Amino acid sequence: MESKLVFCENDEMMLLPLYATTIGFWEHQVQTAREAGFPDYQMHQILEGKGELIVGDKRYIVGPGEVFFLYPDIPHEYTPISREWKLAWISFNGREAAQMLLYAGIRESGPGKLRSEAFLEPLREMLLLPDDNELGVNLERSKLLFALLLDLKQRLLPATNHEDEMERIRPVLRYIELHLHQPLVLKDMAEVIKVSPQYLCRLFQRTVRERPVTYINKQRINRSKQLMFSIRGKKIYEIAQEAGFENVSYFCAVFKKVTGMKPEEFKRLHGLD
Known part of the structure; x- marks a missing residue:
């Protein structure tokens, strides 16, 4: 050329x-x-x-x-x-x-x-x-x-330090996935990879670009959507509990923040009533 x-x-x-x-x-x-x-x-x-x-x-x-x-x-x-x-x-x-x-x-x-x-x-x-x-x-x-x-x-290959940090945090992400339905405590998550809670927060910011609580809430909202599709007829409070939210009002607030709509609106939009 x-x-x-x-x-x-x-x-x-x-x-x-x-x-x-x-x-x-x-x-x-x-x-x-x-x-x-x-x-x-x-x-x-x-x-x-x-x-x-x-x-x-x-x-x-x-x-x-x-x-x-x-x-x-x-x-x-x-x-x-x-x-x-x-x-x-x-x-x-x-x-x-x-x-x-x-x-x-x-x-x-x-x-x-x-x-x-x-x-x-x-x-x-x-x-x-x-x-x-x-x-x-x-x-x-x-x-x-x-x-x-x-x-x-x-x-593109990820930067070496970013790749290393992603590998380090993967056990924590797996731990979160396995325990979404339970209370997740920052101290317990940090213990999975033997770091301090403060360091784990910084690691989250550098790798997944979010605070741990934000990441967990998004994963729980994804879980709640799966529950709506797979098990029809469940009440909103039941979905909230199975997705890991202890408070249904907090679940509804987080759901709207993440998706832009209330859980009931999401169900109607997808014909899940």
């Missing part, structure tokens, strides 16, 4: 929740420094060679099997450190762009490690499309962009 740069932004595409603005491929990426950042989100995949990425006071060496993300208006610089540095990239924007990255676990500018060095297929397909700015081609680019970002969750 030869070096190319495709501009694909137009007014109609900006109405979409996610759209590409530029797509490109460089047979040799030259030094790029942007003191004021770039106006759109960017994702670069390194195909050959190595380079240095600088974001703020952080420096990274990136090579094949890696990508790096740049958030809008964040000062950055990247430069080759090998004789050749092949990159493919896409710039994109839209009201859902940040949420799609967040879904993939990307929260800031920086590198990520892929599970394979293979060219990301949606990005490759975008580069093979005609280079014009015609609406039909731009719509196809947006479809491929959505697929690209949606797949990133599976394509």
Whole structure:
């Protein structure tokens, strides 16, 4: 593939929740420094060679099997450190762009490690499309962009410390699943992996991004939905008790907070009365 740069932004595409603005491929990426950042989100995949990425006071060496993300208006610089540095990239924007990255676990500018060095297929397909700015081609680019970002969750390896912490907390998550119908005490959960309750709370925040009580309540609400579907005719207070809620009023309040509706409304909506 030869070096190319495709501009694909137009007014109609900006109405979409996610759209590409530029797509490109460089047979040799030259030094790029942007003191004021770039106006759109960017994702670069390194195909050959190595380079240095600088974001703020952080420096990274990136090579094949890696990508790096740049958030809008964040000062950055990247430069080759090998004789050749092949990159493919896409710039994109839209009201859902940040949420799609967040879904993939990307929260800031920086590198990520892929599970394979293979060219990301949606990005490759975008580069093979005609280079014009015609609406039909731009719509196809947006479809491929959505697929690209949606797949990133599976394509990216988690950071080592995050993976280690997830493994450490898994016994606690299994313990919660087995004891949802019983009172769950923070001290007892912490004892499962021999840590303090305070440390367990921090571990929850770093791994599942929620406080233990929030996570437990959501799991209990999921259990209550299963009970509504599997055992028809149960009273709301019976469902609340079997899902692990001692107080039916608290169950109803949590159910509405999580689902946006009362338990009775949920049952009617799904024909479970």
